[in-house]
Amino acid sequence: MKQQINNAQPSTSSYRDSLKSMDTEEHIDLAFYRPIGYMWACLAKKLGVTPNAITIASIFLGIGAGVMFYFNDLWLNVIGMLLLIWANSFDSADGQLARMTKQYSRIGRILDGLSGDFWFATIYVAICLRTNVTSEFFSQHHWVIWVTAVVTGICHAKQAAMADYYRQFHLYFLKGEDGSELESAADLKSKLAELSWKHNFW
Template sequence: MEDLIKDKSTKPLIEGNVTSFENSLKSNDTEEKIDIWFYRPIGYQIALFCAKIGMTPNTVTIISIFFGVAAGILFYSQDLMINVIGMLSLVFANSLDSADGQLARMTNNKSRLGRILDGAAGDFWFISIHIALCLRSMNEGWTALIWIPGVLAGFSHVVQSAMADYYRNVHLFFIKGTSGSELDNSRDLQLEYDQLTWGRNFGMKLIARNYLNYTRMQEKFSPKLQKLLAVVRAKYKMGLPQNLIIDFRTRNKPLMKYTNIIQFNTRVIFLFLWLFLDQAWIYFFFDIFVLNPILIYMCSNQEKVSGYFYNKIVTGSEYGDQNI
C-alpha cells in the first residue's frame, strides 16, 4: 500500500529546475479551454508558491475542500453579494484543485491517496452546494419535495464526474502509457484492499473500500472498454504499438469535449447564472435533464470506440505485438 500513501517532499523542485507551465498539464487533448486560459495559469502560480514553501499536493487539496464547502454555505443566502463571495470562493477552490495536480506533476509527487482526495474534494463541494440550494429553495416557498431533484442531481453529478475522469485517464493511458495516466482497475485495487485490516488500518481500509466501489462503478458503465483494456494489457505488455496510439488518439480525441462539458466549468457557469437570476433551483433540473443525456451520449460513443478497437486487435493483424 506504499503507493496509496506516498507523499514525498516538494523541496527537490526548488533545488532543481522548475517545470514549465506546459509540462504541468496532463495533456492538451484532455484540457478544457477555460482551464488552459484561466484555471491552469492560476494553478501554476499557486503550485510554484506551494513548492517553494514545501506544501504537499494533498495539503492543497484539503484546503480546497474548505473553500468549496464555504461556497455552498454562502449560496444558501438570497443576498446576491453574499452569493458573489461564494462564487469567488468556488472559483478559488477550483484553482486550488488545479494547483494540486500541477504541483504533483511538477514535483513527481503522485500518490493513490492524492488521487482519491482530489476526486473526493469536488464531491464535498457539491454536497454542500446541493444541501444549501435545497434549503434555500424551501425558504423561497418550495416544499420538502425539492430534496428529490436535489438528491437525484447529486447522484447524477457523481456519475458524470466519475465517468468523465475515467475516460480522460483511458485516453491518457493510450497516448502516454501508465506513467502518464492515473488509470486504476478493480482487480488490483481489490488485492491492495485485502492486504489491509480493519484493526490496524481502519482509516485507509475505509478509503480503499470507497475507492474500490467507485472504480467498480466506472467499470460497470463501460463493459466494452473493459474488454478492450483487458486484451491490450494481455497483448501489449512491452508497450502499445505506435500505430495503435495514433489511431486511438485520432478516433477518441473528439469525445474528450464531452468529458469537459459534464465537468466543473459548464455546470458552474449555469449555476452562477441562475444565482444571479435568483432561480437556483433550476440547477438541479439542468443537471438531470441536460447533463445526463450528454453523459449517456458520451458513454455510448466511448463504447463504440472501444468495440471498434477491440475487434481490430482481436480479429486483425494491423497492430503488432509490441511497441514500434
C-alpha cells in the same frame, strides 16, 4: 538575445509539463484555471507546501462557497462565487504541483476525488435549504427539492466519474502507466485482500 530566449523556454516547458495533456484539458481550464493554478503551484513549491495541503484547503474553500449560497443576499452570493473560483484554482494547482514535484500518493488521489464531492454536496444542501425558505411552493412541499437534488447529484456524480475515467483511459494510451491513474482491478482486489479493517482502517 539568444540567452534571453533560452531563459524563457523552461517557463513555457514547465507550464506544459504541469498539464495532464493538451488533448484532455478543457478549454476553460486552459484559458483560465490552469494558468492561475500554475502560479499557485509555483508559489507552493517555493514555500514547500504539499499537493495534499492544497487539496484540503480547496475543500474548505468549496464548502465555504456552498454556505454562502444559502443566504438570500447578492453580495454573500458573489463571495460564494469567488470562493468557488478560488477552490477550482486550487483544484487545478494540486495536480499541477504533484506533476511538477512528482509527489504522487494514493491518499492524494482519494482527496482530490472527494474534494469536489464535498463542494457540491454543500452547494446542493444550501440551495435546497434556501429554496424551501424563499419559495412558497417548495416551502409547502419540502420533499420535491430534496428528491430533485438527490437525482441531480447522482447524475452529476456519474457524469463526473465517466468523464474522469475516459480522460484517464486516453492518458493511458497517450503516456502509458506513468501518465495515467488507471489501475488494474485485479491488482486493487489483491491489495484490498491484504488489508484489514482493524489495522488498516483509513
